[in-house]
Amino acid sequence: MTTDVGLIRTAAPGYALDLSIWTVLKWTVAICVAVVAVFPIIWMINVVFAEPGVPVSINPRLLPTSLSAGIAKIDTILSETSYLHAYYISITYSLLTIAGVLLIGSMAAFEFALFEFPGKRPMFVIVMLSLMVPTAVTLIPTYLLTANLGWLNTMQGLVVPGLASAFGLFMLIQFMRTIPREMIEAARLDGASHFQIYRHIALPMSKNALVTLAILIFMQTWGNFIWPLIVAPSPQMYTVGQVVGLFNAPFSHVTVDIVMAANLLAALPPLIFFLLFQRKIVEGIAMSGSKG
Amino acid sequence: MADLQIINVSKSYGAVEVLRDVNLSIASGEFVVFVGPSGCGKSTLLRMISGLEEAPTGEIRLEGKVVNRVDPAKRGVAMVFQSYALYPHMTAFQNMAFSLTMAREPKAVIKEKVGRAAAILRLERLLDRRPGELSGGQKQRVAIGRAIVREPKVFLFDEPLSNLDTELRVQMRAELIQLHAKLGTTMIYVTHDQVEAMTLADKMVVMNGGIIQQHGTPLGLYDDPDNKFVAGFIGSPKMNFIKAKVEAVRTDAITLSDLGGCSRLELPFRNFDADIREVELGVRTEHIDIAQDAGTTDILAAKVAFVEELGDVTFIHTDLPTGERLVVRSSKARHRGSSTECFVKLDPAGVLLFGTNGERIRSA
Ligand SMILES: Nc1ncnc2c1ncn2[C@@H]1O[C@H](COP(=O)(O)OP(=O)(O)OP(=O)(O)O)[C@@H](O)[C@H]1O
């Protein structure tokens, strides 16, 4: 409080007072939100790394108490279920989707953002309209189409329908629009072909947007539950989400701390990912104006 | 080294005609400057020469060959943009080497060519830096280097210095002159700064409203402009214009009256068209003198509006009774601040005549 008083004396009075009240409010709200958001994760870690029952005993604890118990649970899950295979499926699914969306999206965005061609506006409008159609509406037609292609329980069935990302396209177009026309013209005069301009100018200059989009797609595909559930129901194609779903099923016989361990394993990759790319993710979410 | 002809080239964007019937011939090795006010079509013309803008009508000939349909990269022209347009993710070296890399030149050749260009532009120690780590002048040099490396037949510059501060601009201007002397390549340079144009050009092309108003040597245009626009555009401060009536016409002289209200002026002039009753006089500031008193009829009385004293010269801005502004350049004496009235005398040898349509009336 003493520093606040000092601040009020030196700065313009009304403004400094507003600022400090505003700051206190802002931080209070932020901390409350943070607690609400972080608590389940702490609790999950807590439950996993403890002897069964300890965290909810008469004398409950908030902090993990037994590392070995947690490792034992994780070991059980990895050895007794096909969790590792599910990791493999999920990661392949995510990486292929990322690669595909970045490639297709960046090539399409390159044309949309930097060149004129007949039918450009109507095509753009159609793509943008598809952003407004909820996934639930397209789910069944997409499923039928995929089934007719004979792609049920295959990797391409998982990946291909997700490659046409209107959102990714939109984001990349917005970004590539900021590439100055003169730069493209300079490259043209330098003898770069259309594809070389894409490859050597547009693509490297959009690196930030591409990284951001990759992260957003990772979060989205990793967390995608419904599409793998309907298009790849065979155990051979289970993603992490589906395996966790099995653990969480109403009649499964595993105890709650094993379920929590499974959940923790599922949350780990995005968590690591988030910690690694924290700044980029925040930038990306601010840039795309959506919560990915 | 290449000569360039532009024949009957026009350009419209929709209903807007940006260039009308441009005809221009540029000799090999010439330094040509396009100059004109903003929006007059200079960049458009330059971009049509480069091929970045299509030339639907007329012909552009480079070394005698029509290049209207030739791909910009294959015309042998290189362009330096106002915004530099350097590739931000590449080092200065990679920027300069880009065209060679695209052409799949061997590494050694690339290194040698870029090294040579860098030496000309004194960029050797900056080659590892990215554009973000270079100053404006350095970026501009890299952009010029990128053009040099391609060994073009024609260099095109679109206002390359306008993002630089005054001092750097003067320095870069000197470097461009040296560069031109060293390479001897045809260069076409766009600017709207007439001082830049005067100092750089072998041939100056003055444009306005999509039309080439006049072209020639800078001093040729300065001394002998074709119309009021060129006369007014070149020279600083601007040429003075005064309306006058034609009183008498003889075979080798005319008498003008009503100058600045009531003065008269006798002008040597051969074969003046006697039908013309009204003209406009163009007089540069150095052809006007301050007179001691209103002794003769050719002296104009004026009010001093304000005075610019620059040390070596003094510009006295005066208002004539008709409301016209007359700027007098005086290098002899400094102005003594007190007087508000003065008398000025026009030097008949420095007076140009323009018709009411703005076209020059020349003595035959
Ligand atoms: N793509 C375009 N579509 C429509 N009009 C255009 C286009 N490009 C240029 N113009 C118009 O053509 C005219 C000439 O433009 P240009 O860029 O050649 O002018 P400029 O002489 O280079 O001017 P400045 O000195 O400001 O660069 C301008 O009136 C401009 O508005």
Ligand SMILES: [Mg+2]
């Ligand atoms: Mg321009």
